Amino acid sequence: MAEVNSVLALDVGSTTTKATLWVRREGRLRFAGRTDAPTTVELPTEDVMIGVREAIARLEEEVGRRLMAGEQLVIPQRGDEGVDLCVVTSSAGGGLQMSVAGIMREMTAESAHRAALGAGAVVMDVMSIDDGRLTVEKVRRLKELRPDMILLSGGTDGGNISQVMALAEIVSAARPRPRFGSGQKLPLIYAGNVQARPEVERILGEEFDLRVVPNIRPRMEEEVLEPARREIQRVFLESVIAQAPGYSELLRWSNRTLAPTPAAVGKILRLWAEKYRMNVLAVDVGGATTDVFSVINGQFTRTVSANVGMTYSSLTTFTRTTAENVLRWIPFDISEDQLRNWNANKMIQPTTLPQTLDELLLEQALAREAVQLAFADHLELAVGLKGIRLRRGIADIFEQTRTGMPLVDLLRVDAIVATGGVMSHAPRPQQALAMLLDGIQPEGVTELYVDNHFMLPHLGILAEGAQDTALQLLEAECLIHLGTCIAPVGQPRSGSVAFSAQLIWPEGKEEALTVRWGEFYRLPLGPGEVVQAKLRPARNCDLGEGRGRIVHTKVEGGVAGLIIDARGRRPVPLAQTRAERVHELIKVMRILDCLPEDALRRYEEAVT
Amino acid sequence: MTEALPGTWEPRVIRKERRLPLPGVVLVDEGDRVQPSTVIARTELVPGAPHLVEVAAELGIPAAQAASCILKKVGDRVEAGEVIARLEQPLRPTREVRSPTSGLVEFISSVHGRVLIREEMKEADPLVMVNVARELDIHPYRLRWFMRYREGDEVRQGALLAADVGSASFMNACYSPVTGVIEKIDTRTGLVTIRRPYRPTTVEAYIPGTVERAIPEWGAVIRGCGHLIHGAFGFGFEVYGPLLPVVSSPDEPLTADLLGPESEGKIVVGGSLVTLDALRKAAELGVRGIVVGGANNHEIVSFLGKPLGAVTGQEETDLTLVLTEGFGAMPMNPAVFRLLQQSEGKLASMDGSTQLRAGVVRPELILPVDAPPARETEGTFPRLRVGARVRILRQPHAGATGTVQALPPEPQMLETEMLVKVAIVRLDDGGEVTVPRANLRVMEG
Structure with a gap:
């Protein structure tokens, strides 16, 4: 690819369309500006291009550069006008909506569910032979749904085909209509037992736009999701997006590089994890949903917590947690009634902003709960394959592991990324750090980042054609390094030593630390500063290599420096009384520099 | 918010499309004057429910064999009680499976030996018959012993109608195919009749006005005038x-x-x-x-x-x-x-x-007015500008109303340290405040 001097990234979201511009300066692409405008995919302005052109016009005004000639984007760049590349992500109109089916709920249906989520879809229904619904109910549900496409899996290669045929018959009986493009056949991707293909073609071939890909569970012990994911994204581009109002022009502008927003986020995270061979976890706290992504030992998983979010789903988030849980993160007095009303008003006025610190802290308290709930959901779906035969050696006799265990072990997660409005737009990045520490509660040695300006989806789609550029932008412009957290796990005894550390600076300076259980503090270590660390945990303490085992690692600083969190047991126990809890909360906020000192003092005085 | 919620409430033209969920008869003509209670259209159709008939199970044969016994094909019309499958065996009585409803054969499963019949959208005769005695394999006169409901009881779709607990591990069961009221338990034939709740569906005008356009079989568009207040x-x-x-x-x-x-x-x-x-x-x-x-x-x-x-x-x-x-x-x-x-x-x-x-x-509240508005407008989305009347949506001034005094072009820092575009608003009850533009709703243009 020729050198790209400017990139316009468009993200057509469900409420706003965002336009971001990067321009080459001093040898590399740099962030130039970002604007947004209301998305226009619904009546009365049922043309996505109206919102897109408005966002670009605002961007032109903000950066003082012409990007369009009349109604057309100038591409490639001519002099200082236009851009060399335009990339587009979309989650408008509810994003890519899919229905998936498999024979067994915990096996092929779960694999199909993972494949669809990984491709960036919102999964409307997971159907399986053993899901407990009557066949009539399954048919009716599928008929009502109107998905963008269906993923049908089932069976291992060479296995019995009758159950796959039964599933195909249910889909055929339901004959759901596509959401867009009446008169079009609904795309259906078959990723099941290869022996059943002729029968599936016979049953579904005429009524559906049938695509066949390799089986996602060729053997019970093997899950192959990538071909199905790729096909989902291809169908999304060819059949779904092409039918949505106004998108054909966007496809032309972007040279057909358009992806569902979550798929693009997943893409860039996977590339980043691959580049540094690390395990990455990311949480995207949105208005309607909270997505969690993980790349663990190269295995990518995305989950969507559909009713967990900051605006449209704020009431359902509140219903899933408790008022008491939200109140524990708030350093001032507010009654449960006031909290409930505040929360409900957040839902009905989704585009408003917190003007006071109290309001900001209420939002961030809810975000902590959203992160906790979504992460718990992720641990349920991001699991190893269930029901398979495990090979056990003599060494495993005393450790009888089960199938379907969570893939994410926080002790082995190298980096956590926070994204979504409440994280990316937090006035101080340290606030995003505090939300991550309380929401995820990292363990071992973990680097923490926040997505600046919510750029991850743009970079994911940019990576399709310019991988190196996307990764360079990711590190230089997108991710703010919040700091590194060292959090020992074990059986804490207050006051006893958790671990000792020796930190060696590049210039040779050394510092020795002794960390006791219960301590929480931070050491100054600026962005880009790297120290060698030798961490020697106590016998009852684990820092990632096992109890009592020494960890040699590099520790990189960030906005908040190096955070030592030896509060121990997860979830971190909170103080019993309200006053003690508030004091602890303020102490952590002060250490992390989350709020101005005068505000902290005000909250402190109010509680004493 | 300023663009999402029109806040003006001067009288305007209001058009309402009034539509039935299923086709029926439209009772008004173009130009007719209507009141909110005027019935615009009416239908006596009920939506067609799907009925799954387990042919293989009812005949007591393997699923693979059922296909040869099914007498109907996809697209065939069947009447309630019509034989849809028959098993003839030498020296043994012929066994039959009857349709529980009138409708179209929508699907036949050769894998499981099932037939899916889509009930017709039909006039109100929503009786569904279930041959419980046959499903339980009992003599009809014993039917009441096994029934879980009596005449007059309400029953939900999928509920256990009757069961014969033969042993600890085996149970013959019959489930209700529809939601309704048990009309009759017939111990002579073994049939249970369920009547589904029925009432004709109508659509009313909702607002006073004139029928601007009739939509054949479905309803009409009503044109009225009034104040429209969105909550x-x-x-x-x-x-x-x-x-x-x-x-x-x-x-x-x-x-x-x-x-x-x-x-x-x-x-x-x-x-x-x-x-x-x-x-x-x-x-x-x-x-x-x-x-x-x-x-x-x-x-x-x-x-x-x-x-x-x-x-x-x-x-x-x-x-x-x-x-x-x-x-x-x-x-x-x-x-x-x-x-x-x-x-x-x-x-x-x-x-x-x-x-x-x-x-x-x-949500909306409409206050109809008799006099038509001066201009044929359906309301516009007023934009934020100096002089606009606004309402503040969020703390610390939630609910207050005022007038925009200035719209500084440069973003300003809030107490939260957030840098955003703001508006200077003079409140109706005195004082001037700075508010993020996102927290304002424009009330009047």
Whole structure:
């Protein structure tokens, strides 16, 4: 690819369309500006291009550069006008909506569910032979749904085909209509037992736009999701997006590089994890949903917590947690009634902003709960394959592991990324750090980042054609390094030593630390500063290599420096009384520099 | 918010498409004058439910063999009680499977030996017969011993109609294919008849006006004039009735003691808050609707008996509620309150349905006017500009109204340290405040 001097990234979201511009300066692409405008995919302005052109016009005004000639984007760049590349992500109109089916709920249906989520879809229904619904109910549900496409899996290669045929018959009986493009056949991707293909073609071939890909569970012990994911994204581009109002022009502008927003986020995270061979976890706290992504030992998983979010789903988030849980993160007095009303008003006025610190802290308290709930959901779906035969050696006799265990072990997660409005737009990045520490509660040695300006989806789609550029932008412009957290796990005894550390600076300076259980503090270590660390945990303490085992690692600083969190047991126990809890909360906020000192003092005085 | 919610309430043209869920007869013509209660269209069709007939199981044969016994093919029309599968075996009685309903054969499963029959949308004869004796493999005269319901009982689709517990590990069971009332248990034939609840579906005009356009078989478009006020949140269906303000100021709460028999059939206007007791009393008295500034979230949840979500309108209550401002004690916008007070006794229409996602629908209150508006406008989305009348949506000035004094082009830092574009607003009750533009709703252009 020729050198790209400017990139316009468009993200057509469900409420706003965002336009971001990067321009080459001093040898590399740099962030130039970002604007947004209301998305226009619904009546009365049922043309996505109206919102897109408005966002670009605002961007032109903000950066003082012409990007369009009349109604057309100038591409490639001519002099200082236009851009060399335009990339587009979309989650408008509810994003890519899919229905998936498999024979067994915990096996092929779960694999199909993972494949669809990984491709960036919102999964409307997971159907399986053993899901407990009557066949009539399954048919009716599928008929009502109107998905963008269906993923049908089932069976291992060479296995019995009758159950796959039964599933195909249910889909055929339901004959759901596509959401867009009446008169079009609904795309259906078959990723099941290869022996059943002729029968599936016979049953579904005429009524559906049938695509066949390799089986996602060729053997019970093997899950192959990538071909199905790729096909989902291809169908999304060819059949779904092409039918949505106004998108054909966007496809032309972007040279057909358009992806569902979550798929693009997943893409860039996977590339980043691959580049540094690390395990990455990311949480995207949105208005309607909270997505969690993980790349663990190269295995990518995305989950969507559909009713967990900051605006449209704020009431359902509140219903899933408790008022008491939200109140524990708030350093001032507010009654449960006031909290409930505040929360409900957040839902009905989704585009408003917190003007006071109290309001900001209420939002961030809810975000902590959203992160906790979504992460718990992720641990349920991001699991190893269930029901398979495990090979056990003599060494495993005393450790009888089960199938379907969570893939994410926080002790082995190298980096956590926070994204979504409440994280990316937090006035101080340290606030995003505090939300991550309380929401995820990292363990071992973990680097923490926040997505600046919510750029991850743009970079994911940019990576399709310019991988190196996307990764360079990711590190230089997108991710703010919040700091590194060292959090020992074990059986804490207050006051006893958790671990000792020796930190060696590049210039040779050394510092020795002794960390006791219960301590929480931070050491100054600026962005880009790297120290060698030798961490020697106590016998009852684990820092990632096992109890009592020494960890040699590099520790990189960030906005908040190096955070030592030896509060121990997860979830971190909170103080019993309200006053003690508030004091602890303020102490952590002060250490992390989350709020101005005068505000902290005000909250402190109010509680004493 | 400024672009999402029109806040103007000067009289305007209001068009409402009134449509049946299923085709029927349209009872009005173009140009007809209609009142809210005028029936626009009516249908006696009921939606066709799918019926799955387990042919293989009923004949007691392997699924693979069932296909050869099925007498119908996809697309065939069948009558209730018609034989759809037959098994003839030498020296043994012939066994038959009958259709439980009239309809079309929509699907035949060769894998499981099942037939899916889609009931026709038909006129009200919603009787469904189930051969329970055959399904349980019992003599018809023993039918009542095994029935879990009696005549007159309500039964839900999928509920266990009858069961024969043969042994600890084996049970013959028969489930209800539809929701309805048990009409007859026939111990001579072994048939159980279920009558589904039925009433003709009609669609009313909802607002007074003129039929602008008839939609054959489905309904019509009604053109009316009136003040259109969008609320922030609501629940309940479309209702109409005379307005009855029961408080004297926009910041006065609506409590149960303010409601009496005179409230029946009315749309009651409150001030800042409606209490749970008032909601319950209103429902008891037969109040059609309540328009009020706010309500406590947990009291609405207690009243409805279920948590609130971003979509409402399907609640099981006859009371419709529109909150003009939001949750909590929120004094109603004084201008709206004045308008409602002045309209005491006049007919109003309201709909509490709210949808906050994917195509925002806000609850509405319509105050019809006789005189047509000066201009043929359906309302515009006023833009934020200097001089615009605005309402502040969020703390610390939530609910306050004022006039935009300035719109500084440069972003300003808030107490939260957030850098955003703001507006300088002169409040109606004095003072000047700085507010993020995102927290303003423009009320008048």
